[in-house]
Amino acid sequence: MEFQSCVKIINEWDIVAARQLGRNVAKELGFGTVDQARITTAISELARNIYLYAGRGSVCIEKEYVNGKSGMKIIASDEGPGIQDIRKVMEDGYTTSGGLGAGLPGVRRLMDEFDIDSFPSKGTKVTAIKWIR
Amino acid sequence: MAYRENMKNKYREALSTYLRDQTEQALYQGQKISKKSIEHNIAPEEIINIHKNILMDVYPGTPGEVLDSLDFLLEVMMGYGFAYREHQSLRHIQQELKTEIEIAANVQSTLLETTIPNVDGLEIGALSVPARQMSGDYYHFVQDEKKHIGVAIADVIGKGIPAALCMSMIKYAMDSLPEHRHNPSSVLESLNRVVEQNVDPSMFITMFYGLYNPENHLFSYSAAGHEPGFYYESATKGFTDLTAKGLLLGVDKKTKYMQYEKKVEPGDMIILLSDGVTECRTSEGFIERETLIEFIQQNIHLHAQDIVNRLFKQLEKMQHFQLRDDFTLLILKRDV
Numbered sequence: 001m002e003f004q005s006c007v008k009i010i011n012e013w014d015i016v017a018a019r020q021l022g023r024n025v026a027k028e029l030g031f032g033t034v035d036q037a038r039i040t041t042a043i044s045e046l047a048r049n050i051y052l053y054a055g056r057g058s059v060c061i062e063k064e065y066v067n068g069k070s071g072m073k074i075i076a077s078d079e080g081p082g083i084q085d086i087r088k089v090m091e092d093g094y095t096t097s098g099g100l101g102a103g104l105p106g107v108r109r110l111m112d113e114f115d116i117d118s119f120p121s122k123g124t125k126v127t128a129i130k131w132i133r
Numbered sequence: 134m135a136y137r138e139n140m141k142n143k144y145r146e147a148l149s150t151y152l153r154d155q156t157e158q159a160l161y162q163g164q165k166i167s168k169k170s171i172e173h174n175i176a177p178e179e180i181i182n183i184h185k186n187i188l189m190d191v192y193p194g195t196p197g198e199v200l201d202s203l204d205f206l207l208e209v210m211m212g213y214g215f216a217y218r219e220h221q222s223l224r225h226i227q228q229e230l231k232t233e234i235e236i237a238a239n240v241q242s243t244l245l246e247t248t249i250p251n252v253d254g255l256e257i258g259a260l261s262v263p264a265r266q267m268s269g270d271y272y273h274f275v276q277d278e279k280k281h282i283g284v285a286i287a288d289v290i291g292k293g294i295p296a297a298l299c300m301s302m303i304k305y306a307m308d309s310l311p312e313h314r315h316n317p318s319s320v321l322e323s324l325n326r327v328v329e330q331n332v333d334p335s336m337f338i339t340m341f342y343g344l345y346n347p348e349n350h351l352f353s354y355s356a357a358g359h360e361p362g363f364y365y366e367s368a369t370k371g372f373t374d375l376t377a378k379g380l381l382l383g384v385d386k387k388t389k390y391m392q393y394e395k396k397v398e399p400g401d402m403i404i405l406l407s408d409g410v411t412e413c414r415t416s417e418g419f420i421e422r423e424t425l426i427e428f429i430q431q432n433i434h435l436h437a438q439d440i441v442n443r444l445f446k447q448l449e450k451m452q453h454f455q456l457r458d459d460f461t462l463l464i465l466k467r468d469v
Contacts, residue, residue, distance in 0.1 A: 033207065034182045041211045092222045105222070106215045 006060040007047075009078075015047040018059040022074065025061050029072055031132060038110040039072060039130050045107050046076035046126055054080020054123065064129060071112070071131035079123035086118055136173045140166060141183055148184070149191045174221075176214040181207040234294070238266040241297055245304050250276045252347055254468045258437030260445055261407075261461040269296025270407045270459040271303055275315070280347060283315050286463060287340040287382075288359065288407040296459075299336055302327070317342040317355035318392040321379065325357065325390075328383035338382040341405055350397045350467065355390040357382045360408040363426065365433075367400025367469070372426045375403065402437070403465040404429065409458035410448065420451065437464040 005025070007018040022043040026036045043059060050057035057078025064071040083089055092105050104126070108114040111128040118124040147162035170180060185203040188195055245268075249257050261270050269289035276282055287303055289296035306327040310320060320342045328338055341362065343354035356377035364375045379390045397403070412419055428447055432440045441462050449456070 032182075033185075033204065034176075034179050037178055037207055037211055040208075041215065092219050092226065106219055109218045109222070110215075 003063045004060055006058050008056070008058050009047050009050040010056050012051060015044060015051060018043050018047045021059075021061055022072075025063065026072055026130075029063060029070060029132060031072070031130070035130060035133075039074070042107045042110045042128060042130075043074055043076075045103070046074065046128075049104075050076060050078045050080070054078030056080075057123070064131075069131050071129050073127065073129045074111075075125065075127050077123065077125040082120040082122055082124055083116075083118040084120055086116060090116070136169075137175070140170060140173075140175070141187065144183060145187045145191060148187055152192060177210045177217060178207050178214045181210055234266045237294070237297075238263075241267055241301065244301055245271055245273075247273045250274050250282055252276075252280075252282060255282070255345070255347060256437035256464075256466040256468065258439070258441035258464040258466075259462070260438075260441045261459070262445065262456065263459050264409065264456040265293050267294050267297035268459045269293070269300055270409065270461040271300045272405075272461055272463055273304065273307060275307075277312060277315050281315065282345040282347065282465075283320075284343045284345065284405065284463060284465065285320075285340065286359070286405045286407060286461060287338055288409075288459070288461070290337045290339070290381075295336070299332055299338065302331060303338065303340075315344055316392065317344055317353055318390040321355050321357050321382070321390040322388070325382045325388050326386050329386040332383050334383075336383065339408075340382055341377070343403070343405070345397070345403075345465065351394055352397050352403060352465075353392055353394045355379060355392050357388075357390065360406060360411055362406055363402075363404040363422075363429070364395065365402035365404065365429070367398060367402075372429075374422075375405075397467050399467055400469045401467050402433075405463040405465075407459060407461040409456065409460040410462055412458055420448070437466040440464055440466075 005021055007014055007021055009015065009018065019040050023036055023040050026039045031039065047059050050059070055078075057076065057080065060075040060077075062073040062075070064073050089104050090108070104116065107126070107128060111130050113127075113129040115127045116124070143162065143166055147159050147166065150156060151159035151163070167180075181203060185200060185207075188203075189200065249259055257274070259272060259274075261268060261272055263270070269291060271285070271287045273285040274282060275285075285307060287300070289299045303324065306324055307320075310323055321340060324340065332338070337358075339357055339359040341354065341356045341359040343352055345352050354375070354377055357379045358381035359377075361377070362375040363372050365372050377391065377393050380388045395403075411422060411425065425444075428444050429440060432443045435443065441464050444462060445460065448460070
């Protein structure tokens with residue numbers, strides 16, 4: 001692993017720090033303005049989920065180089081209550097926070113790759129990658 | 134990608150024109166671009182970025198603050214982009230559900246299919262139209278070995294898919310009735326037991342069952358809480374309610390049903406309906422039973438099937454083509 005940088009999410013201000021980290025790395029990697037905004041929004045959503053539902057966790061950023069492609073990986077993990085029914089939270093129109101359009105399906109659409117693991121009472125880990133076009 | 138380049142050129146053209154002369158024409162171009170962009174799945178945040186880049190190009194003197202403000206706007210629009218994509222995905226799901234329900238509706242209509250028997254001296258008209266794709270109404274004709282015509286009309290309280298599922302069971306139960314038990318009261322008593330045992334307690338079914346004997350022209354019937362039909366007496370040209378007392382199906386398994394009898398004279402008509410006919414709501418409230426009678430009278434010279442069709446057309450129009458409940462109407466008319 002060549003580069004990894006993490007932000008602990010404990011209070012709402014940490015969401016801003018995670019966004020800032022994500023945006024800096026995205027810029028550095030050469031993502032365009034729109035993709036920078038998409039990556040930042042995805043980080044924001046994931047960090048917010050941690051802050052709202054798990055209480056604490058972290059957002060880590062890695063640079064990815066695979067087969068000549070370069071991209072950025074976001075790893076959002078927490079040791080919160082976990083998600084009982086992953087299929088349900090991955091369904092559109094289902095959000096416990098009630099915010100329109102928010103949530104994991106939206107994050108998945110903003111990114112190119114998306115993976116989620118969650119174990120009740122153990123925590124949740126979301127991994128998402130965006131490749132430079 | 135080809136669309137994007139083309140769109141950017143059009144955007145540049147329309148924006149430059151607008152910045153120069155503020156014409157309505159340029160604004161109209163802008164509207165066309167937004168339509169096309171939606172078709173090609175271009176997200177709102179992307180439009181802002183395109184706008185910013187083109188603005189820098191055609192108006193190099195744009196103050197830095199204005200350009201920065203567009204980056205800010207882009208961030209604000211992210212939420213809308215988010216919601217927009219969710220909307221598109223939900224629309225896709227809705228389309229799939231619609232297709233699935235259409236298939237289910239086809240399965241249902243095959244399942245509930247009934248043939249209108251051809252009987253000398255008796256005209257039969259029947260029409261059933263669901264309010265949504267699937268119907269909670271049901272009608273059925275059977276002709277037994279003695280050539281008696283059994284006619285059933287049933288209505289599940291409620292509509293849509295739950296009602297339709299429930300109705301399929303009634304049809305199955307009817308098909309399983311023994312041949313010799315086509316007496317209206319015993320048909321209802323059997324079905325009542327089936328419904329009581331198998332259906333959710335919150336679901337009720339109303340039903341009317343009649344048996345027409347083409348030899349002596351006696352019509353015997355029983356009803357389970359069903360909307361009363363009409364009887365038209367040709368001799369007096371008068372309409373009376375075809376009332377029959379009886380509890381809804383599924384309330385109490387010991388319910389007994391009264392059986393009534395009527396001698397059908399030449400020109401007489403038996404009109405059976407579901408409450409979707411009488412509860413047809415117009416801007417002036419529910420339609421009156423008298424109004425229905427008037428409509429029937431206007432068309433009384435027609436064949437039973439044409440009366441039914443005409444009546445439906447009239448009621449459909451009165452409701453501005455929005456059915457609120459499943460609609461079923463049956464007419465049996467003894468030839469003069």
